[in-house]
Amino acid sequence: MALSNNVIGAINLVAVLLSIPIIGAGIWLTNEPADSCIKTLQWPVIIVGVLILLVALAGLIGGFWRIQCLLVFYLVAMLLLIILMLCLVVFVYMVTLRGHGDIQPNRSYLEYHLQGFSGWLQRRVRSSHKWDAIRTCLGSTTMCAELNQSFRMPQDFFNAHLTPMQSGCCKPPTQCGYTFVNPTYWISPINTAADMDCLQWSNEQTQLCYNCDSCKAGLLANLRKEWKRANVILIITLIALIAVYLIGCCAFRNANTEDLFTKYKQGYT
Template sequence: MALSNNVIGAINFVAMLLSIPVIGAGIWLSTEPDNSCVKILQWPVIILGVLILVVALAGFVGAFWRIPWLLILYLVAMIVLIILLACLVVFIYMVTIRGHGHIEPSRSYLEYNLEDFSGWLQRRVRSSYKWDRIRTCLSSTSLCAELNQSYRMAQDFFNAHLTPLQSGCCKPPTECGYTFVNPTYWISPINTAADMDCLAWSNEQTQLCYNCDSCKAGLLANLKKEWRRADIILLMALIGLICVYLLGCCAFRNAKTEDLFRKYKQGYT
């Protein structure tokens, strides 16, 4: 039984290690400007990762100190956390399956439409109350100001590969026909009726297109890209945890069998 307990302990140590990329994914999301402003995904991921770490630690302690009830608690709690992690992986995939950029003539950057994204993501930014808080957070960053330092000429800017957030929030939509002065200052719109965003644009550096639907769409496109990356990490951790859990179940069953066999031999002799 001692050997089986050592095996279970080693397996739970691996489970503890697998919690690190989950926690790391949540911390990485919290450092991204868009996610830090929206605050939707990072805390559930971090909390789930911490719970996996705590439960794996309990299993590790239960194995090496031979505490059966703690091992049983570990098995029950870990399967619940694995199910929650699987649900989170599927949820992230489903809400990010829609939404893509559109090519505009003579532009290297893409334009984004809010209607292209999933309804659940759209509801996160359509509410004026929610968006006012997000907009204030975004406008306080150097997201758009950095463009003025990088691009002086119009053609250089048109050839730039902007992030979705920069494309949606820092400039007016291309279809409006504004004339470039610098990346965050545009004049003489040709077609203000093309989109409501054409009227929402402001050369005030704290306003720009933060009130535009294109900014909301750019935010969601940025979230989609980052959430997809985090989802890959979570999926890999999930697969690892499932393998570790199955091995742990087998080791626990073998340990119980060895214990029963030992007691049987002692009773027989």
């Protein structure tokens, strides 16, 4: 029985270690450009990671110190957390399916449209109240100012691989036909009726295209990219966590079988 309990404890130690990449993924999201302005996924991920850590610690203590109630708690709670994490992974996968950028003629960067994203993501930025706070956050960054330091000539800018947020927020849509002066200053639009964002563009450096739907779409495109990367970590960790849980269940069952057999032998003797 002691050997089985040590095995269970060792298995739960692995579960403790598996909580680290989950918590790390949540912390990583808090520092990413889009997620730092629209705080949605990082806290659920961090909370799930912390809960897994606490439950795994309970199983670790129960395994090494033969506390049966803690082991039972671990088995039930960890199963619920695995199901919760599976739901989170599926949810992130579903809401990030859509949102690919559109290729523009003679441009290396892509442009994004709000309608191309899932309805759930669109609702995160459509509310004027929500967007005002997000817009203030975007305005406090240096993502647009950095473009002026990096690109002087039009062709260099057109050949640049901009981030979705830079493409959507720092310049007017290509179809408006604005003339390049510098990355954040454009003049003489050809077709202001091509898109409502053509009228939203402002050369005022605190305004730019922060009120444009293209900026909202660029933010969601960045968010989508960050969430998909985090989801890869969650999927790998979830698979490992399921494997550890199943091994733990087998070890727990074998320990109980061994315990019953020992008691039977003692009673028979």
